[in-house]
Amino acid sequence: MYKLKKRHLLVMLLFTLWASNSHSAINVFACEPEWASLVQILGGEKVSVSSATTALQDPHHIQARPSLIAKARRADLLVCTGAELEVGWLPLLLRKSGNGRIQTGQAGYFMAADHVTLLEKPKILDRSQGDVHADGNPHVHLDPHRIMLIAEALAKTLSHVDPDNQSHYQNNWNNFKDKWSRAITKWQQQSQSLQGKKIVVNHNSWVYLEDWLKLERVATLEPKPGIAPSSTHLAQVLTQLKQQQADMILYASYQNDKAVRWLAQKTHIPVVALAFTVSHDEDLFQWYEGILNQLLDVK
Numbered sequence: 001m002y003k004l005k006k007r008h009l010l011v012m013l014l015f016t017l018w019a020s021n022s023h024s025a026i027n028v029f030a031c032e033p034e035w036a037s038l039v040q041i042l043g044g045e046k047v048s049v050s051s052a053t054t055a056l057q058d059p060h061h062i063q064a065r066p067s068l069i070a071k072a073r074r075a076d077l078l079v080c081t082g083a084e085l086e087v088g089w090l091p092l093l094l095r096k097s098g099n100g101r102i103q104t105g106q107a108g109y110f111m112a113a114d115h116v117t118l119l120e121k122p123k124i125l126d127r128s129q130g131d132v133h134a135d136g137n138p139h140v141h142l143d144p145h146r147i148m149l150i151a152e153a154l155a156k157t158l159s160h161v162d163p164d165n166q167s168h169y170q171n172n173w174n175n176f177k178d179k180w181s182r183a184i185t186k187w188q189q190q191s192q193s194l195q196g197k198k199i200v201v202n203h204n205s206w207v208y209l210e211d212w213l214k215l216e217r218v219a220t221l222e223p224k225p226g227i228a229p230s231s232t233h234l235a236q237v238l239t240q241l242k243q244q245q246a247d248m249i250l251y252a253s254y255q256n257d258k259a260v261r262w263l264a265q266k267t268h269i270p271v272v273a274l275a276f277t278v279s280h281d282e283d284l285f286q287w288y289e290g291i292l293n294q295l296l297d298v299k
């Protein structure tokens with residue numbers, strides 16, 4: 001009887017140790033799904049990650065809701081795009097979270113854009129030109145080479161925030177690096193026919209994709225970033241496209257498609273609604289595959 005009890009206690013003790021260990025995952029607050037996916041790939045079971053936005057939302061504009069503030073309060077690490085993408089809501093969210101671990105300059109503060117060079121950095125900062133980002137275009141997740149640099153920095157940050165699991169993050173980074181480089185090679189081969197394709201865009205969301213795939217942007221529907229097109233501006237774009245035909249009109253599926261549909265009807269240029277980021281049932285790899293396939297399907 002005594003023996004049995006002792007064994008029982010030992011089992012309980014081991015279970016408690018195992019349970020407390022399995023709950024030691026660090027809490028990560030990602031601003032966008034692409035970073036949540038990257039954190040999940042690099043962190044595996046050592047991280048518990050949630051994203052503030054979904055693929056159906058505009059990451060430039062969301063509300064700092066109480067549920068998000070509560071999540072930010074518990075976070076050990078914040079992973080966002082930076083470069084002013086979240087300037088409309090993240091500063092308030094951070095202030096309200098009262099969480100010292102994830103404030104600017106702390107170990108738990110990671111901005112993807114800080115680890116890559118940015119395109120479209122304005123020479124002169126003029127806010128009258130619309131939602132101009134002083135640091136450059138923040139939509140860096142559409143270039144797989146930049147994703148690689150960001151992943152390397154993120155793996156280091158995870159090790160820093162959670163040093164006990166450093167070798168785990170290092171291994172996952174090594175695996176990701178191999179798999180992602182092979183994917184880039186494959187994608188570049190697949191997408192050669194896209195080189196030089198002329199595109200019309202709604203917002204300057206795709207500059208990194210254009211740069212990577214050598215797409216040529218011939219018109220933008222927003223006259224200034226973040227400003228909806230007026231009918232005068234649309235008429236100008238239409239005149240321009242009658243002289244120089246484009247191959248496709250791209251927009252992010254979360255964006256209003258009114259102007260896009262109008263233009264497509266007038267010009268018969270195919271419209272492609274691309275998912276701007278990873279959906280809930282896929283990862284970064286699948287999202288890239290998905291958008292490339294959509295672009296390749298345009299006839």
Ligand SMILES: [Zn+2]
Pocket residue numbers: 060138139203204205225
């Ligand atoms: Zn933008």
